[in-house]
Amino acid sequence: xxxxxxxxxxxxxxxxxxxxxxxxxxxxxxxxxxxxxxxxxxxxxxxxxxxxxxxxxxxxxxxxxxxxxxxxxxxxxxxxxxxxxxxxxxxxxxxxxxxxxxxxxxxxxxxxxxxxxxxxxxxxxxxxxxxxxxxxxx
Amino acid sequence: xxxxxxxxxxxxxxxxxxxxxxxxxxxxxxxxxxxxxxxxxxxxxxxxxxxxxxxxxxxxxxxxxxxxxxxxxxxxxxxxxxxxxxxxxxxxxxxxxxxxxxxxxxxxxxxxxxxxxxxxxxxxxxxxxxxxxxxxxxxxxxxxxxxxxxxxxxxxxxxxxxxxxxxxxxxxxxxxxxxxxxxxxxxxxxxxxxxxxxxxxxxxxxxxxxxxxxxxxxxxxxxxxxxxxxxxxxxxxxxxxxxxxxxxxxxxxxxxxxxxxxxxxxxxxxxxxxxxxxxxxxxxxxxxxxxxxxxxxxxxxxxxxxxxxxxxxxxxxxxxxxxxxxxxxxxxxxxxxxxxxxxxxxxxxxxxxxxxxxxxxxxxxxxxxxxxxxxxxxxxxxxxxxxxxxxxxxxxxxxxxxxxxxxxxxxxxxxxxxxxxxxxxx
Numbered sequence: 001x002x003x004x005x006x007x008x009x010x011x012x013x014x015x016x017x018x019x020x021x022x023x024x025x026x027x028x029x030x031x032x033x034x035x036x037x038x039x040x041x042x043x044x045x046x047x048x049x050x051x052x053x054x055x056x057x058x059x060x061x062x063x064x065x066x067x068x069x070x071x072x073x074x075x076x077x078x079x080x081x082x083x084x085x086x087x088x089x090x091x092x093x094x095x096x097x098x099x100x101x102x103x104x105x106x107x108x109x110x111x112x113x114x115x116x117x118x119x120x121x122x123x124x125x126x127x128x129x130x131x132x133x134x135x136x137x138x
Numbered sequence: 139x140x141x142x143x144x145x146x147x148x149x150x151x152x153x154x155x156x157x158x159x160x161x162x163x164x165x166x167x168x169x170x171x172x173x174x175x176x177x178x179x180x181x182x183x184x185x186x187x188x189x190x191x192x193x194x195x196x197x198x199x200x201x202x203x204x205x206x207x208x209x210x211x212x213x214x215x216x217x218x219x220x221x222x223x224x225x226x227x228x229x230x231x232x233x234x235x236x237x238x239x240x241x242x243x244x245x246x247x248x249x250x251x252x253x254x255x256x257x258x259x260x261x262x263x264x265x266x267x268x269x270x271x272x273x274x275x276x277x278x279x280x281x282x283x284x285x286x287x288x289x290x291x292x293x294x295x296x297x298x299x300x301x302x303x304x305x306x307x308x309x310x311x312x313x314x315x316x317x318x319x320x321x322x323x324x325x326x327x328x329x330x331x332x333x334x335x336x337x338x339x340x341x342x343x344x345x346x347x348x349x350x351x352x353x354x355x356x357x358x359x360x361x362x363x364x365x366x367x368x369x370x371x372x373x374x375x376x377x378x379x380x381x382x383x384x385x386x387x388x389x390x391x392x393x394x395x396x397x398x399x400x401x402x403x404x405x406x407x408x409x410x411x412x413x414x415x416x417x418x419x420x421x422x423x424x425x426x427x428x429x430x431x432x433x434x435x436x437x438x439x440x441x442x443x444x445x446x447x448x449x450x451x452x453x454x455x456x457x458x459x460x461x462x463x464x465x466x467x468x469x470x471x472x473x474x475x476x477x478x479x480x481x482x483x484x485x486x487x488x489x490x491x492x493x494x495x496x497x498x499x500x501x502x503x504x505x506x507x508x509x510x511x512x513x514x515x516x517x518x519x520x521x522x523x524x525x526x527x528x529x530x531x532x533x534x535x536x537x538x539x540x541x542x543x544x545x546x547x548x549x550x551x552x553x554x555x556x557x558x559x560x561x562x563x564x
Contacts, residue, residue, distance in 0.1 A: 011475055017543055034561035035507030035546060038469050038486055042545035060545035064471035068543065117562065
Protein backbone atom coordinates (compact mmCIF):
# COMPACT_ATOMS: atom_id res chain seq x y z
CA UNK A 1 0.00 0.00 0.00
CA UNK A 2 1.45 3.38 -0.95
CA UNK A 3 1.16 6.12 1.62
CA UNK A 4 0.58 9.78 0.81
CA UNK A 5 3.60 12.03 1.24
CA UNK A 6 1.87 13.77 4.13
CA UNK A 7 1.33 10.51 6.03
CA UNK A 8 4.97 9.58 5.49
CA UNK A 9 6.04 13.04 6.66
CA UNK A 10 4.04 12.80 9.89
CA UNK A 11 5.33 9.29 10.46
CA UNK A 12 8.96 10.31 9.98
CA UNK A 13 8.63 13.63 11.81
CA UNK A 14 5.69 13.34 14.19
CA UNK A 15 4.77 16.66 15.73
CA UNK A 16 4.12 17.19 19.45
CA UNK A 17 4.97 13.72 20.75
CA UNK A 18 4.89 13.63 24.51
CA UNK A 19 2.98 13.84 27.75
CA UNK A 20 1.32 16.64 29.71
CA UNK A 21 0.54 16.44 33.41
CA UNK A 22 -2.85 14.73 33.62
CA UNK A 23 -3.53 16.13 37.06
CA UNK A 24 -3.15 19.77 36.07
CA UNK A 25 -6.43 21.64 35.86
CA UNK A 26 -5.63 23.19 32.48
CA UNK A 27 -4.89 19.81 30.91
CA UNK A 28 -7.52 17.66 29.20
CA UNK A 29 -6.66 14.06 28.36
CA UNK A 30 -8.40 11.91 25.78
CA UNK A 31 -7.56 8.21 25.60
CA UNK A 32 -9.43 6.43 22.81
CA UNK A 33 -9.29 3.15 20.98
CA UNK A 34 -8.30 -0.25 22.31
CA UNK A 35 -5.20 -2.47 22.07
CA UNK A 36 -7.33 -5.28 20.61
CA UNK A 37 -8.26 -3.05 17.69
CA UNK A 38 -4.64 -2.16 17.05
CA UNK A 39 -5.34 1.55 17.61
CA UNK A 40 -4.87 3.54 20.80
CA UNK A 41 -4.49 7.32 20.78
CA UNK A 42 -3.81 9.59 23.72
CA UNK A 43 -4.24 13.24 22.93
CA UNK A 44 -3.72 15.92 25.56
CA UNK A 45 -4.41 19.64 25.45
CA UNK A 46 -3.42 22.49 27.72
CA UNK A 47 -6.04 25.23 27.68
CA UNK A 48 -5.57 28.83 28.74
CA UNK A 49 -8.38 29.30 31.26
CA UNK A 50 -8.95 32.97 30.38
CA UNK A 51 -9.03 32.74 26.62
CA UNK A 52 -10.12 29.09 26.17
CA UNK A 53 -7.33 28.79 23.63
CA UNK A 54 -5.47 25.52 23.36
CA UNK A 55 -1.90 26.56 24.01
CA UNK A 56 -0.23 23.20 23.79
CA UNK A 57 -1.11 19.71 22.63
CA UNK A 58 0.72 16.42 22.87
CA UNK A 59 -0.03 12.95 21.59
CA UNK A 60 1.11 9.34 21.76
CA UNK A 61 -0.30 6.65 19.50
CA UNK A 62 -0.14 2.87 19.22
CA UNK A 63 -1.30 2.18 15.68
CA UNK A 64 -0.43 2.13 12.00
CA UNK A 65 1.22 4.94 10.03
CA UNK A 66 -2.13 6.50 9.19
CA UNK A 67 -3.16 6.48 12.85
CA UNK A 68 0.10 8.12 13.89
CA UNK A 69 -0.27 10.72 11.13
CA UNK A 70 -3.91 11.44 12.01
CA UNK A 71 -3.15 12.06 15.66
CA UNK A 72 0.00 14.05 14.92
CA UNK A 73 -2.00 16.25 12.55
CA UNK A 74 -4.73 16.62 15.18
CA UNK A 75 -2.26 18.10 17.68
CA UNK A 76 -0.98 20.49 15.02
CA UNK A 77 -4.46 21.68 14.20
CA UNK A 78 -5.80 22.16 17.73
CA UNK A 79 -2.86 24.28 18.86
CA UNK A 80 -3.83 27.91 18.81
CA UNK A 81 -7.53 27.20 18.38
CA UNK A 82 -10.25 27.86 20.89
CA UNK A 83 -12.09 24.92 22.40
CA UNK A 84 -15.11 25.54 20.18
CA UNK A 85 -12.95 25.82 17.05
CA UNK A 86 -11.21 22.56 17.91
CA UNK A 87 -14.57 20.82 18.41
CA UNK A 88 -15.40 21.70 14.81
CA UNK A 89 -12.55 19.60 13.40
CA UNK A 90 -14.01 16.57 11.66
CA UNK A 91 -12.47 13.33 10.50
CA UNK A 92 -13.22 14.22 6.88
CA UNK A 93 -10.90 17.23 7.24
CA UNK A 94 -8.18 14.82 8.33
CA UNK A 95 -8.93 12.34 5.54
CA UNK A 96 -8.64 15.10 2.96
CA UNK A 97 -5.45 16.56 4.36
CA UNK A 98 -3.68 13.20 4.58
CA UNK A 99 -5.31 11.65 1.49
CA UNK A 100 -6.29 8.58 3.51
CA UNK A 101 -7.62 5.62 1.52
CA UNK A 102 -11.03 4.16 2.48
CA UNK A 103 -9.52 1.34 4.53
CA UNK A 104 -7.79 3.93 6.77
CA UNK A 105 -10.69 6.31 7.33
CA UNK A 106 -11.32 4.81 10.76
CA UNK A 107 -7.92 6.20 11.87
CA UNK A 108 -9.18 9.72 11.22
CA UNK A 109 -12.39 9.00 13.11
CA UNK A 110 -10.35 7.92 16.11
CA UNK A 111 -8.31 11.13 15.94
CA UNK A 112 -11.51 13.17 15.93
CA UNK A 113 -12.72 11.14 18.91
CA UNK A 114 -9.42 11.82 20.67
CA UNK A 115 -9.76 15.59 20.24
CA UNK A 116 -13.29 15.51 21.60
CA UNK A 117 -12.36 13.22 24.45
CA UNK A 118 -9.55 15.57 25.49
CA UNK A 119 -11.86 18.56 25.33
CA UNK A 120 -14.57 16.66 27.18
CA UNK A 121 -12.12 15.75 29.93
CA UNK A 122 -10.98 19.37 30.27
CA UNK A 123 -14.55 20.59 30.42
CA UNK A 124 -15.45 18.09 33.12
CA UNK A 125 -12.46 19.07 35.19
CA UNK A 126 -13.33 22.76 34.83
CA UNK A 127 -17.10 22.34 35.15
CA UNK A 128 -17.78 23.79 31.75
CA UNK A 129 -21.19 22.85 30.31
CA UNK A 130 -21.56 21.84 26.70
CA UNK A 131 -23.05 24.63 24.59
CA UNK A 132 -26.11 23.55 22.63
CA UNK A 133 -24.44 24.47 19.34
CA UNK A 134 -21.60 22.11 20.04
CA UNK A 135 -23.94 19.34 21.16
CA UNK A 136 -25.91 19.69 17.93
CA UNK A 137 -22.79 19.59 15.77
CA UNK A 138 -21.37 16.47 17.40
CA UNK B 139 4.83 22.98 38.31
CA UNK B 140 3.73 20.62 35.61
CA UNK B 141 5.36 17.30 35.04
CA UNK B 142 6.04 17.03 31.36
CA UNK B 143 8.00 15.00 28.93
CA UNK B 144 8.45 16.39 25.49
CA UNK B 145 10.20 14.65 22.70
CA UNK B 146 8.67 16.21 19.64
CA UNK B 147 10.81 15.70 16.60
CA UNK B 148 11.20 11.95 17.21
CA UNK B 149 12.37 10.84 13.79
CA UNK B 150 11.45 7.28 12.91
CA UNK B 151 13.06 6.05 9.77
CA UNK B 152 16.23 8.10 9.53
CA UNK B 153 18.54 5.29 10.45
CA UNK B 154 21.89 5.61 12.10
CA UNK B 155 23.03 2.24 10.72
CA UNK B 156 25.25 2.57 7.64
CA UNK B 157 24.95 -0.03 4.88
CA UNK B 158 27.39 -2.88 5.50
CA UNK B 159 29.27 -4.44 2.64
CA UNK B 160 27.38 -7.23 0.89
CA UNK B 161 24.02 -5.78 1.86
CA UNK B 162 21.84 -4.64 -1.01
CA UNK B 163 18.52 -2.95 -0.46
CA UNK B 164 15.73 -3.86 -0.45
CA UNK B 165 16.35 -7.00 1.60
CA UNK B 166 13.98 -9.93 1.12
CA UNK B 167 13.21 -11.83 4.30
CA UNK B 168 9.70 -13.07 3.51
CA UNK B 169 10.54 -16.54 2.18
CA UNK B 170 7.32 -18.10 3.49
CA UNK B 171 5.34 -15.89 1.12
CA UNK B 172 7.45 -16.84 -1.87
CA UNK B 173 11.08 -17.41 -2.81
CA UNK B 174 13.25 -16.15 -5.64
CA UNK B 175 14.15 -18.61 -8.38
CA UNK B 176 17.45 -20.29 -7.74
CA UNK B 177 19.64 -19.46 -10.77
CA UNK B 178 20.26 -23.18 -11.26
CA UNK B 179 16.51 -23.76 -11.52
CA UNK B 180 16.15 -21.02 -14.13
CA UNK B 181 19.00 -22.52 -16.14
CA UNK B 182 17.34 -25.94 -16.07
CA UNK B 183 14.01 -24.48 -17.22
CA UNK B 184 15.24 -22.28 -20.07
CA UNK B 185 15.57 -24.85 -22.87
CA UNK B 186 11.96 -25.89 -22.29
CA UNK B 187 10.79 -22.39 -23.18
CA UNK B 188 12.97 -22.14 -26.24
CA UNK B 189 14.11 -25.28 -28.04
CA UNK B 190 12.47 -28.19 -26.22
CA UNK B 191 9.00 -26.69 -26.32
CA UNK B 192 6.98 -29.77 -27.19
CA UNK B 193 3.78 -30.91 -25.55
CA UNK B 194 4.66 -33.80 -23.26
CA UNK B 195 1.51 -35.60 -24.46
CA UNK B 196 2.52 -35.54 -28.12
CA UNK B 197 3.31 -39.21 -28.54
CA UNK B 198 4.37 -39.25 -32.13
CA UNK B 199 7.38 -37.02 -32.52
CA UNK B 200 10.65 -36.10 -30.88
CA UNK B 201 9.37 -32.75 -29.61
CA UNK B 202 6.85 -34.61 -27.46
CA UNK B 203 9.25 -37.36 -26.47
CA UNK B 204 11.87 -34.88 -25.27
CA UNK B 205 9.30 -33.01 -23.22
CA UNK B 206 7.96 -36.22 -21.77
CA UNK B 207 11.44 -37.34 -20.83
CA UNK B 208 12.04 -34.12 -18.92
CA UNK B 209 8.71 -34.43 -17.12
CA UNK B 210 9.44 -37.97 -16.02
CA UNK B 211 12.89 -36.99 -14.80
CA UNK B 212 11.31 -34.23 -12.72
CA UNK B 213 8.73 -36.61 -11.35
CA UNK B 214 11.55 -38.81 -10.14
CA UNK B 215 13.37 -35.88 -8.50
CA UNK B 216 10.24 -34.89 -6.60
CA UNK B 217 9.45 -38.47 -5.56
CA UNK B 218 13.00 -38.89 -4.23
CA UNK B 219 12.72 -35.79 -2.06
CA UNK B 220 9.71 -37.17 -0.20
CA UNK B 221 10.39 -40.93 -0.25
CA UNK B 222 7.71 -41.73 -2.83
CA UNK B 223 7.74 -43.42 -6.25
CA UNK B 224 7.33 -41.57 -9.55
CA UNK B 225 3.93 -43.02 -10.26
CA UNK B 226 2.63 -41.41 -7.10
CA UNK B 227 3.37 -37.83 -8.18
CA UNK B 228 0.74 -35.77 -10.00
CA UNK B 229 1.49 -32.30 -11.31
CA UNK B 230 -0.84 -29.38 -10.60
CA UNK B 231 -0.80 -25.59 -10.93
CA UNK B 232 0.31 -25.19 -7.35
CA UNK B 233 -0.42 -26.23 -3.79
CA UNK B 234 -3.80 -24.52 -3.67
CA UNK B 235 -4.92 -26.74 -6.50
CA UNK B 236 -3.25 -29.76 -4.89
CA UNK B 237 -5.13 -29.10 -1.64
CA UNK B 238 -8.42 -28.68 -3.50
CA UNK B 239 -7.82 -31.87 -5.47
CA UNK B 240 -6.90 -33.85 -2.37
CA UNK B 241 -9.80 -32.72 -0.20
CA UNK B 242 -12.56 -32.61 -2.81
CA UNK B 243 -11.23 -35.62 -4.70
CA UNK B 244 -11.14 -37.82 -1.60
CA UNK B 245 -14.41 -36.51 -0.19
CA UNK B 246 -16.20 -37.37 -3.41
CA UNK B 247 -14.54 -40.74 -3.92
CA UNK B 248 -15.14 -42.00 -0.39
CA UNK B 249 -18.60 -40.56 0.13
CA UNK B 250 -20.14 -44.01 0.57
CA UNK B 251 -17.73 -44.75 3.38
CA UNK B 252 -18.39 -41.57 5.32
CA UNK B 253 -18.74 -37.82 5.28
CA UNK B 254 -16.57 -36.63 8.17
CA UNK B 255 -13.29 -34.75 7.71
CA UNK B 256 -10.94 -33.60 10.45
CA UNK B 257 -8.57 -30.67 10.09
CA UNK B 258 -7.28 -27.90 12.37
CA UNK B 259 -7.73 -24.16 12.81
CA UNK B 260 -4.32 -22.89 11.68
CA UNK B 261 -4.39 -24.54 8.23
CA UNK B 262 -3.75 -22.43 5.16
CA UNK B 263 -6.88 -20.94 3.59
CA UNK B 264 -6.53 -23.35 0.68
CA UNK B 265 -7.53 -26.10 3.11
CA UNK B 266 -9.91 -24.13 5.34
CA UNK B 267 -11.91 -22.57 2.50
CA UNK B 268 -12.13 -25.91 0.71
CA UNK B 269 -13.47 -27.48 3.91
CA UNK B 270 -16.06 -24.71 4.15
CA UNK B 271 -17.15 -25.53 0.61
CA UNK B 272 -17.42 -29.22 1.47
CA UNK B 273 -19.51 -28.35 4.53
CA UNK B 274 -21.96 -26.60 2.23
CA UNK B 275 -22.14 -29.82 0.24
CA UNK B 276 -23.15 -31.80 3.31
CA UNK B 277 -19.83 -32.95 4.73
CA UNK B 278 -19.11 -32.62 8.44
CA UNK B 279 -15.78 -30.98 9.28
CA UNK B 280 -14.11 -30.88 12.68
CA UNK B 281 -11.57 -28.09 13.15
CA UNK B 282 -9.23 -29.15 15.95
CA UNK B 283 -7.93 -26.35 18.17
CA UNK B 284 -4.23 -25.78 18.81
CA UNK B 285 -2.46 -25.06 22.07
CA UNK B 286 -0.68 -21.83 22.91
CA UNK B 287 2.38 -23.25 21.19
CA UNK B 288 0.53 -23.98 17.95
CA UNK B 289 0.50 -27.80 18.19
CA UNK B 290 -2.61 -29.97 18.02
CA UNK B 291 -3.37 -32.37 20.84
CA UNK B 292 -3.30 -36.00 19.67
CA UNK B 293 -5.97 -36.85 22.24
CA UNK B 294 -8.29 -34.29 20.63
CA UNK B 295 -7.65 -35.97 17.28
CA UNK B 296 -8.40 -39.44 18.68
CA UNK B 297 -11.62 -38.22 20.25
CA UNK B 298 -12.75 -36.56 17.04
CA UNK B 299 -12.38 -39.69 14.91
CA UNK B 300 -15.57 -41.66 14.37
CA UNK B 301 -16.81 -44.36 12.01
CA UNK B 302 -17.76 -41.79 9.39
CA UNK B 303 -14.34 -40.14 9.28
CA UNK B 304 -12.75 -40.57 5.87
CA UNK B 305 -9.95 -38.03 5.92
CA UNK B 306 -7.65 -36.15 8.25
CA UNK B 307 -5.82 -33.12 6.84
CA UNK B 308 -3.10 -31.53 8.98
CA UNK B 309 -0.37 -29.28 7.63
CA UNK B 310 3.23 -30.38 8.12
CA UNK B 311 4.57 -26.94 9.08
CA UNK B 312 2.71 -23.68 9.52
CA UNK B 313 3.48 -20.80 7.19
CA UNK B 314 3.05 -18.04 9.80
CA UNK B 315 4.56 -19.44 12.97
CA UNK B 316 6.74 -22.20 11.53
CA UNK B 317 5.47 -24.84 13.97
CA UNK B 318 5.87 -28.49 12.90
CA UNK B 319 3.01 -30.85 13.82
CA UNK B 320 3.57 -34.43 15.06
CA UNK B 321 2.97 -35.80 11.56
CA UNK B 322 4.25 -39.37 11.97
CA UNK B 323 2.08 -39.90 15.04
CA UNK B 324 -0.95 -38.41 13.32
CA UNK B 325 -0.38 -40.69 10.35
CA UNK B 326 -0.04 -43.71 12.56
CA UNK B 327 -3.30 -42.90 14.36
CA UNK B 328 -5.07 -42.53 11.03
CA UNK B 329 -3.78 -45.81 9.67
CA UNK B 330 -4.84 -47.64 12.81
CA UNK B 331 -8.39 -46.49 12.11
CA UNK B 332 -8.28 -46.92 8.36
CA UNK B 333 -8.62 -43.16 7.82
CA UNK B 334 -6.74 -41.42 5.02
CA UNK B 335 -4.14 -38.82 6.00
CA UNK B 336 -3.39 -35.77 3.86
CA UNK B 337 -0.79 -33.16 4.72
CA UNK B 338 -0.21 -29.74 3.21
CA UNK B 339 3.59 -29.93 3.29
CA UNK B 340 4.28 -26.75 1.33
CA UNK B 341 6.45 -25.14 3.99
CA UNK B 342 8.18 -28.35 5.06
CA UNK B 343 9.23 -30.05 1.82
CA UNK B 344 12.82 -29.28 0.95
CA UNK B 345 13.49 -27.62 4.30
CA UNK B 346 13.20 -30.52 6.73
CA UNK B 347 13.21 -34.28 6.04
CA UNK B 348 9.79 -35.39 4.83
CA UNK B 349 9.26 -39.10 4.14
CA UNK B 350 5.81 -40.34 3.18
CA UNK B 351 6.64 -43.85 4.42
CA UNK B 352 8.20 -42.93 7.77
CA UNK B 353 5.61 -40.23 8.34
CA UNK B 354 2.65 -42.47 7.43
CA UNK B 355 1.35 -40.01 4.85
CA UNK B 356 -1.20 -40.99 2.20
CA UNK B 357 -1.58 -37.73 0.31
CA UNK B 358 0.73 -34.70 0.28
CA UNK B 359 0.68 -31.22 -1.32
CA UNK B 360 3.78 -29.30 -2.31
CA UNK B 361 4.53 -26.07 -4.17
CA UNK B 362 7.32 -24.88 -6.46
CA UNK B 363 7.55 -21.23 -5.50
CA UNK B 364 8.25 -21.91 -1.82
CA UNK B 365 11.44 -23.86 -2.58
CA UNK B 366 13.24 -21.58 -5.05
CA UNK B 367 11.25 -22.99 -7.97
CA UNK B 368 8.75 -21.27 -10.24
CA UNK B 369 5.26 -20.05 -9.41
CA UNK B 370 2.30 -21.75 -11.06
CA UNK B 371 3.40 -25.34 -10.50
CA UNK B 372 3.01 -27.82 -7.67
CA UNK B 373 2.43 -31.50 -7.08
CA UNK B 374 0.20 -33.92 -5.22
CA UNK B 375 1.57 -37.18 -3.88
CA UNK B 376 -1.08 -39.93 -4.00
CA UNK B 377 -0.20 -43.20 -2.31
CA UNK B 378 -0.47 -46.36 -4.40
CA UNK B 379 0.17 -49.08 -1.83
CA UNK B 380 -0.98 -49.70 1.70
CA UNK B 381 -3.49 -48.32 0.99
CA UNK B 382 -4.08 -47.47 -2.64
CA UNK B 383 -5.67 -44.04 -2.54
CA UNK B 384 -8.19 -43.04 -5.16
CA UNK B 385 -9.04 -39.46 -6.00
CA UNK B 386 -11.97 -38.17 -7.96
CA UNK B 387 -10.60 -35.77 -10.57
CA UNK B 388 -11.68 -32.13 -10.33
CA UNK B 389 -10.62 -31.12 -13.85
CA UNK B 390 -11.78 -33.05 -16.89
CA UNK B 391 -10.37 -33.02 -20.36
CA UNK B 392 -8.11 -35.72 -21.70
CA UNK B 393 -7.32 -37.77 -18.62
CA UNK B 394 -3.70 -36.66 -18.05
CA UNK B 395 -1.85 -37.65 -14.86
CA UNK B 396 -3.56 -41.05 -14.60
CA UNK B 397 -6.95 -39.46 -15.03
CA UNK B 398 -6.49 -37.42 -11.87
CA UNK B 399 -5.62 -34.07 -13.43
CA UNK B 400 -6.31 -33.24 -17.03
CA UNK B 401 -4.55 -30.47 -18.90
CA UNK B 402 -1.37 -29.98 -20.89
CA UNK B 403 1.58 -30.17 -18.58
CA UNK B 404 3.53 -27.02 -17.72
CA UNK B 405 6.79 -28.60 -18.88
CA UNK B 406 9.19 -25.74 -18.04
CA UNK B 407 7.49 -25.28 -14.65
CA UNK B 408 7.69 -28.99 -13.93
CA UNK B 409 11.35 -29.12 -14.91
CA UNK B 410 11.93 -26.20 -12.56
CA UNK B 411 10.05 -27.88 -9.73
CA UNK B 412 12.10 -31.04 -10.24
CA UNK B 413 15.39 -29.16 -10.21
CA UNK B 414 14.32 -27.20 -7.13
CA UNK B 415 13.55 -30.46 -5.32
CA UNK B 416 16.89 -31.95 -6.35
CA UNK B 417 18.82 -28.96 -5.02
CA UNK B 418 16.84 -29.08 -1.76
CA UNK B 419 17.59 -32.75 -1.31
CA UNK B 420 21.32 -32.20 -1.79
CA UNK B 421 21.62 -29.07 0.34
CA UNK B 422 18.90 -29.52 2.97
CA UNK B 423 21.07 -30.62 5.86
CA UNK B 424 23.70 -27.89 5.61
CA UNK B 425 21.15 -25.23 4.67
CA UNK B 426 18.85 -26.05 7.59
CA UNK B 427 21.78 -25.75 9.97
CA UNK B 428 22.85 -22.42 8.48
CA UNK B 429 19.32 -20.97 8.59
CA UNK B 430 18.70 -22.12 12.13
CA UNK B 431 21.90 -20.44 13.30
CA UNK B 432 20.96 -17.20 11.55
CA UNK B 433 17.43 -17.36 12.96
CA UNK B 434 18.62 -17.99 16.52
CA UNK B 435 21.16 -15.19 16.14
CA UNK B 436 18.38 -12.82 15.00
CA UNK B 437 16.16 -13.82 17.90
CA UNK B 438 18.97 -13.34 20.42
CA UNK B 439 19.73 -9.87 19.14
CA UNK B 440 16.12 -8.81 19.69
CA UNK B 441 15.85 -10.41 23.11
CA UNK B 442 19.07 -8.77 24.26
CA UNK B 443 18.26 -5.30 23.00
CA UNK B 444 14.53 -4.97 23.69
CA UNK B 445 12.11 -5.66 26.51
CA UNK B 446 8.58 -6.97 25.98
CA UNK B 447 9.35 -9.15 22.96
CA UNK B 448 7.62 -12.48 22.60
CA UNK B 449 8.27 -15.42 20.26
CA UNK B 450 5.14 -17.04 18.83
CA UNK B 451 4.92 -20.78 18.32
CA UNK B 452 6.66 -23.81 19.76
CA UNK B 453 10.38 -23.31 19.11
CA UNK B 454 11.38 -26.94 19.52
CA UNK B 455 9.29 -28.23 16.62
CA UNK B 456 9.99 -25.36 14.31
CA UNK B 457 11.14 -24.59 10.77
CA UNK B 458 14.82 -23.59 10.75
CA UNK B 459 14.37 -20.26 8.96
CA UNK B 460 11.18 -19.00 10.58
CA UNK B 461 10.83 -16.47 13.40
CA UNK B 462 7.48 -14.97 14.38
CA UNK B 463 7.99 -12.31 16.99
CA UNK B 464 5.73 -9.83 18.72
CA UNK B 465 7.21 -6.45 19.65
CA UNK B 466 4.59 -5.59 22.21
CA UNK B 467 3.19 -2.05 22.45
CA UNK B 468 4.27 -1.29 18.89
CA UNK B 469 1.80 -1.90 16.09
CA UNK B 470 2.98 -4.09 13.20
CA UNK B 471 2.18 -1.89 10.24
CA UNK B 472 3.84 1.15 11.77
CA UNK B 473 6.91 -1.03 12.32
CA UNK B 474 6.90 -2.21 8.73
CA UNK B 475 6.68 1.40 7.58
CA UNK B 476 9.88 2.19 9.43
CA UNK B 477 11.77 -0.67 7.78
CA UNK B 478 10.50 -0.05 4.28
CA UNK B 479 13.68 -1.40 2.74
CA UNK B 480 13.15 -4.82 4.35
CA UNK B 481 10.50 -7.29 3.19
CA UNK B 482 8.87 -9.20 6.04
CA UNK B 483 5.22 -9.56 6.98
CA UNK B 484 3.00 -8.91 9.98
CA UNK B 485 0.02 -10.52 11.68
CA UNK B 486 -1.45 -7.09 12.32
CA UNK B 487 -4.97 -6.38 11.19
CA UNK B 488 -3.83 -3.14 9.60
CA UNK B 489 -1.75 -5.09 7.10
CA UNK B 490 -4.58 -7.29 5.91
CA UNK B 491 -7.14 -6.26 3.33
CA UNK B 492 -9.96 -7.27 5.63
CA UNK B 493 -8.64 -5.53 8.78
CA UNK B 494 -8.74 -8.89 10.58
CA UNK B 495 -5.69 -9.84 12.62
CA UNK B 496 -3.95 -13.10 11.84
CA UNK B 497 -6.29 -16.01 12.54
CA UNK B 498 -3.27 -18.21 13.23
CA UNK B 499 -2.05 -15.97 16.04
CA UNK B 500 -5.57 -15.71 17.41
CA UNK B 501 -5.79 -19.49 17.46
CA UNK B 502 -2.75 -19.54 19.75
CA UNK B 503 -4.83 -17.53 22.19
CA UNK B 504 -2.69 -14.44 21.76
CA UNK B 505 -4.41 -11.21 22.68
CA UNK B 506 -5.17 -9.08 19.64
CA UNK B 507 -2.74 -6.45 20.86
CA UNK B 508 0.08 -9.01 20.72
CA UNK B 509 -1.12 -10.25 17.32
CA UNK B 510 -1.07 -6.65 16.10
CA UNK B 511 2.59 -6.29 17.05
CA UNK B 512 3.80 -9.44 15.36
CA UNK B 513 6.36 -9.67 12.57
CA UNK B 514 7.13 -12.82 10.60
CA UNK B 515 10.73 -13.29 9.44
CA UNK B 516 11.26 -15.94 6.75
CA UNK B 517 15.00 -16.51 6.35
CA UNK B 518 16.05 -18.33 3.21
CA UNK B 519 18.83 -19.63 1.04
CA UNK B 520 19.96 -16.20 -0.11
CA UNK B 521 19.92 -14.39 3.23
CA UNK B 522 23.28 -13.62 4.78
CA UNK B 523 24.49 -12.76 8.25
CA UNK B 524 25.24 -9.21 7.11
CA UNK B 525 21.58 -8.87 6.08
CA UNK B 526 20.38 -10.30 9.39
CA UNK B 527 22.57 -7.80 11.26
CA UNK B 528 21.24 -4.90 9.23
CA UNK B 529 17.62 -5.97 9.69
CA UNK B 530 18.02 -6.62 13.42
CA UNK B 531 19.70 -3.26 14.05
CA UNK B 532 17.12 -1.41 11.98
CA UNK B 533 14.17 -3.06 13.72
CA UNK B 534 15.63 -2.48 17.19
CA UNK B 535 16.05 1.18 16.23
CA UNK B 536 12.50 1.58 14.87
CA UNK B 537 10.87 -0.34 17.73
CA UNK B 538 12.67 1.85 20.26
CA UNK B 539 11.52 5.00 18.51
CA UNK B 540 7.93 3.78 18.11
CA UNK B 541 7.83 2.91 21.78
CA UNK B 542 8.59 6.54 22.54
CA UNK B 543 5.39 7.25 20.61
CA UNK B 544 3.38 4.50 22.32
CA UNK B 545 0.98 5.45 25.10
CA UNK B 546 0.75 1.75 26.01
CA UNK B 547 4.49 1.42 26.54
CA UNK B 548 4.54 4.56 28.69
CA UNK B 549 1.68 3.23 30.82
CA UNK B 550 3.30 -0.17 31.23
CA UNK B 551 6.61 1.39 32.26
CA UNK B 552 4.72 3.39 34.89
CA UNK B 553 3.43 0.13 36.28
CA UNK B 554 -0.12 0.43 35.02
CA UNK B 555 -1.90 -2.86 34.33
CA UNK B 556 -3.34 -2.40 30.86
CA UNK B 557 -5.82 -5.23 31.32
CA UNK B 558 -7.53 -3.19 34.06
CA UNK B 559 -8.25 -0.23 31.79
CA UNK B 560 -11.67 0.31 30.33
CA UNK B 561 -10.90 1.21 26.77
CA UNK B 562 -13.18 3.60 24.91
CA UNK B 563 -13.15 1.71 21.64
CA UNK B 564 -15.23 3.23 18.87
